[in-house]
Amino acid sequence: MKSNAKTKVKTSALIFYGLLGLPLAMAALPVYVQIPNYYTAQLGLPLATTGLVLFFARMFDTVQDPFIGQLVDKFGSSNRSWIVISAALLCLTFAGLWLPPAFARDSTTLLLIWLGVMLSLAYTAHSMLNIAYLAWGSSLENPSATNDSQQDTAYHQLLGASAWREAFGMIGVILASIIPSWIILQDKSSATTQLSQYAIGFTVLVVIAICALLIGAARPLCRSVHAVIALSTLLKNAQFVALLRIYFFNSLSVAIPASLILFFINDRIQAPEKTALFLSSYFIAGACGLPLWVKLAKRIGAQLSWQLGMLIAVLSFVSASLLGAGDGYVFLLVCIASGLALGADLALPPVLLTVVVNDKQNMGAYFGLWSLIGKFTLALAGLSLSLLALLNYQPNQVNQTNGLLALTFTYAVLPCAFKLIALFLLRHFSKSISS
Template sequence: MKTTRPLAYASYGLLGLPLAMAALPVYVQIPAYYSGQLGLALGLTGWVLFLARLVDTLQDPLLGRWIDRLNDKITAWFWSAALILAVAFLGLWLPPVSSSNTMYLSLWLAVMLVAAYTAHSMLNIAYLTWGARIDAKAANHDQGLLGAAAWREGAGLFGVILASVIPSWIMSRPASTLSNNLLNYSLGFAAVLLIAVWVLLRFAPKWQRTKNTETVPSWRATWALMKAHQGFRQLLPPYFLNAISVAIPSTLALFFINDRLQAPSYAGAFLASYFIAAAIGLPLWVTAAKKIGVLCAWRWGMVLAILAFCSAATLGAGDIIAYLIVCIAAGLALGADLALPPVLLAKLIRQDSSPASYFGVWTLLGKLALALSGLALPALAALDYQPGSPAGPELAWVYAGVPCAFKLIAFLLLTRIKTEPAGVSS
């Protein structure tokens, strides 16, 4: 049986870089940018985020069904989604609307968010499905899954490092250079995205066609199949709760750094250290998964994350070194959250079971977690927190304490899963 070359895995993984670059600004930096730089009210920003993410959540299973029927149309799918994402990314950073016109600015934000979310989902669900089918018929299928995941998430972590450092640097520059720098950043992102799509389509392991799109079961039949899949049902609740525990800090990170730690000049360094630590931890978690099993490795990652964020809940103004340690520990734990859950899901899915439909539900829960995390902003507004003003302990507990609770429940649910899909560990 022919073995897939490492270069092919790398060609597959490259698209993870621009996808992560698009995800980080939307989830982390855009809320702070619109409320802090453009003057949109914090509560209104949070509700726009929630509603836009909710729209994105509902469409993912439909996109998954569509992708299952693509076959030879996969090239057009990737190119069209990439072009939409590139335009929406530019529109998010450079709204052609005056910041004094709150209604039109919030409407523009909503439209661009929906466009960015839709295009990102089109790419991401197809991309994950592609990875789940790599070496599907080979004897080393398990190693192929982990290899593809490692390259994908490794490239993604490099992407989030870029997306955390570059915008932070741009925001620290004189206001007169802001628009030009954001334009260059958006054009650079578009170039990287289009190159990554070209490399994927040209050099990655080929997209595995379904034998016959007519044999793809109906949505009702697929839904019944997923409901009857015990392993899939067991995995969804801890995945969803864990996703919430990651989404809330992502939404509030810059607010916490700026107004609780009162260290806005360190924002880029904090975010970079977090994602660099995740990049370092990623191969360690993959190695651990091969030795002790994916489920066990993911549980240990959760324990590390809980310890890190419990510590963060106690921090206040000036605790720069302590927060840097938290970022490194939480970043190491993030590697497990990124690489291991998709591998578990891929092993649960039979090759004839419309994998994109499963990933559509999977990403639906991830997006729903992000949508719910947007409600943290109006909740903080109700607690009298105002961006740009020193924040009290309420920000620390919403940023770190609440995610710890969700992570702990996810951990307890995950420990109830006694076995993992055959062949995941080695």
């Protein structure tokens, strides 16, 4: 289905487009949040070396994203072979991360190598599929729209595509936060079987979503012959560069607590049995808040809406720094408040990116660089594990005053500082884009 400036994309076509956001989010959450804790607390890997493996695997992922973005532009975001191959690789590596073979489990060195290889392949597959997916959604806007009515329709289509993508993504992260957390709490004899079933279920969801995307989704606009765009050309767009700075600090403020939340729940709040409740409430709040952020963005603009989301996030994480053992229900409120703010972080930045970039033929390259920034912050966040090890924090030990203080500062206080920097830059960006 092709869109134009006079015809709105049908809601059903946007739903079919958004469905792939569900398994993509399911793959992202375990890799960034649950896998570090799973391999250290459950499989016994040392914290410091695991942090280094995470850092180097994520740095590899960071470097490759611009090249993947160029390839997406070359072959087209709707290239069936590209999408099917990347989806198949994602399914295989998803299973490999959760189900390391027996020979790897018997050796710390082999398990570290297995983790590094599976992470690198999973990152590659996820980037291949996700960048093409984002470029597909951004190409629903018609660059020939000239009058205010046509441009308003195009902008609302972008918000609609982003809203459905992130709404399904929220469902994905809710599933991924509840199911593995519940499985890990079971005895080890049955956990392997249940994790296998989880990996199979993930594969089924990917197949359904890929079929929906290729058969029923809104089609991206026809493209002209692609010429590789240089990095220097991308960086000549001053508004794009300004938005990248905001995205860097905001992503870092999200990536650090995402890497440490399970450690914070286990050792600071001391309520590991409520892990699924905390994670699911966070993402359910995000899912409920997502349509509100989209609606608010249509009324007051994406910039102001995102600023409000940042303020809510800062207030909630400052509150988390004051909590300790036995404050589980208060932390639940923190999860809900910060989850509401998450919807703004998910839905609004890609819309702003599409607004400031007029070159719709090279959106893969722009999203590749955009993804590079996000992945680089995740790599930096992986080093937070090594930092905590240097500060004498040890997982699953509740009687370590200095270690728990270091955990609280790194999990709750440091992200607030980065979020405030992002808020300051966004306010400046909003003034420059409106002038």
